[in-house]
Amino acid sequence: MQTEWLLPPHERTVPAILRRQEQLFGHRPCVTISGAAWRHGDLARVAACRAGALRVAGIKRGDRVAIMCSNRSELLETILGCSWIGAIAVPINSACMGPQIEYLLADSDAQLLVIECQFVERLQAVDVAKTSLKGVWEVGSAHGTTSSECSALPARRWPEPAEPIEAAPVLPSDVFAVLYTSGTTGPSKGVLCSHAHYYWWGANTADILGHTQDDVLCTTLPLFHINALHMFLQAAIVGCEAHYLGKFSASGFWPAMVATKATVIYLLGAMVPFLLAQPQTAQERNHNVRIGLGPGVPEAAGKAFLERTGVLMLEGYGATESNFVIAASRDAPPRGVMGWVRPGFDARVVDEHDNPVPEGQAGELVLRADEPFAFASGYLGKPDKTVEAWRNLWFHTGDRVVREADGAFRFIDRIKDAIRRRGENISSWEVEQVLLSHPGIAACAVYPVRSEHAEDEVMAAVVGKTGHSPDPRQIATFCESRLQKFAVPRFIDIVAELPRTENGKVQKYILRERGIPAGCWDLTLKA
Known part of the structure; x- marks a missing residue:
């Protein structure tokens, strides 16, 4: 990893990184997203002003703010504003319906909900009395109006930025966000993502993909998941540019990549077969994309994509609870493995009693990190699930893998009952x-x-x-x-x-x- 990306431990917080990027890359473009185009030098003030508005709304250090939006500026601005004052962002999957929204609001103990107007009607199925909500900010509504029909809540239109306030003395170990991941034998669990955990996601991914300041990162993935969320930090650490687009469209993907001049793309496994099923166009070759991150892309599809578009989709492994722990090499052709364990991490394949198994034998993948707080801090309000997942001081992924003779890890299937x-x-x-x-x-x-x-x-x-x-x-x-x-x-x-x-x-x-x-x-x- 490049030396300048290895920040001192005390600087592994979002406010410190925002100040750093302002000093190092101030004039360079940083984020383009629906509703905003920010330079690196803008983000510290954007966070400080949104933090001021949150403070006016009564949000203080340690409070949780739920956010249910599509990829738009208000979502990222709220997350950064929360981090500035030591509050905790709780992004909610925009596909959630009333019962899931109610559970997430109650489980996270959120004080404020920031919600896009197109999702507000789903609140009619939410029993607010079972939550700790004290207010709602509605995003995208007409000036001076709200569409909220949830009379039990005081709702207001997304407020204008307030006067900037000083950043709280946030620690790398402080919780930055609660990211909900699906439960297998119970409801979704809130993963406690610290500031340092978020930093290491960005720094590791930037190193794996070989970022430079000239790169343009582009994703259609939703910001409420860690994959897209840490793309911002990649740009902030490196000094490059990040574009957040709307929903994935197979027919519109390459025109969008050409229009944004993207050099790095982010796809999920099933997206590549969808793109390959499209008629071939000149734009599949007339682009600037040099590499893509594609965990879970089938081996045959990855090879076909490389041949057809010239873009290598790099395999890897990471979980919301862990980090980007395993990655394939940029210099090697796809061969159906997730890759090799990264510096700073350790990985084992174990049996049901946590004993290591020989190379070539399938078992559960367990992981741990060398650096403090490079993994999540556990599950919100679920100490029993935290102990179960981190038993024997290893994070148990629930995934069955094989470690091959050259140290590469190959995914087999899931042990846990998840889809x-x-x-x-x-x-x-x-x-x-x-x-x-x-x-x-x-x-x-x-x-x-x-x-x-x-x-x-x-x-x-x-x-x-x-x-x-x-x-x-x-x-x-x-x-x-x-x-x-x-x-x-x-x-x-x-x-x-x-x-x-x-x-x-x-x-x-x-x-x-x-x-x-x-x-x-x-x-x-x-x-």
Whole structure:
């Protein structure tokens, strides 16, 4: 890693990094996002002024501010403003519906909600009495108006920046954000991301991708996830430029990359097959992109993408709780491995008793870091889950991998009962809770099946209550108003009973191995 990116421990905080980039790169462009175009020298003042507005609203150090927005300037501005005064940002997935929003607000103990006007109607399904909210800032509404119909909350239009205030004496160990990641046997868990944790995400990724000040980073991924969130810090540390775009569009992707003059791109595994399915265009070659980050890209798709576009999609491994721990080499062609463990980290493959297994044998990937606070500090309000995940002083990823003879790690599958679709982790437990609230469903099991796009699809096996004949179409409609769009089951199979152990536990591995039965209802074909 370049020496100038290795900041002294006391400078591994967002306010310190904002001041540093102001001094080193002041005149250079830094962030272009819907609603704003900021230079490196602007960001410290942007944060200080937004912090002033938060202070006027009663937000103080340690308070949590929930934010539910698409990729727009108010989201990033609120996050930076919170960091400036030592408050804690809680980004909420914009796909969340009423029940999930209520849970996240209550679990995070958020005092203020910043929400885009297009999502406000979802608050009608939120019981505010179960939360600690004291106010709502509505983003994107007409001047002087709000569309909030949640009368239990005092709502106001997004306020103008206030007078700048001094930064709080934030420590690298202080929590910067609570980032929710899907639970597997329970509801989503809030990952405690410290300032130092956030710094190391940015510094490690910049080093892995070989950034320079001339780079233009560009993503369509949402800022409420760590992948896009730390792209800002990459730019802030290096002195380069970051572009945040709206939702991913396969047909519009290359025109957007050409228009922004992007040199570094960020994709998820399923996006590459979508791009390869598009008709070839001249823009796939007439661009400035030199490299991309593409965790989970199928080996064949990565090779085809490189041949067709000239862009190497670099593999790697990181979790919200860990960091960018494993990465492939920029100088090596794709070969289907995640890569090698990075300096400053350690990785093992272990059995169910945490004993290391030999090379070539599959086991769980466990990780730890050399630097203090380079990993998350645990889960908010869930000490039992924190101890379980970090048992024996190693973070347990729940992923099954193999370590090859040359030290490379190859991903095999997930040990935990989680589903990953459209780049989102989906809790089968949460989907099952929604299904079980349906008046005609007696039992259900939710599990992943493979799709034609090299990712998971959500499948539900459903048992109807006595006297009921569940209608898959009606069940899907029921779920659509209660779940994120990406979590609604694509496949619904009405069954007489679920396979169970002698103790009554559902044997999901039998359902997974069975796959998609002939005649199973498919949401994409419901018309």
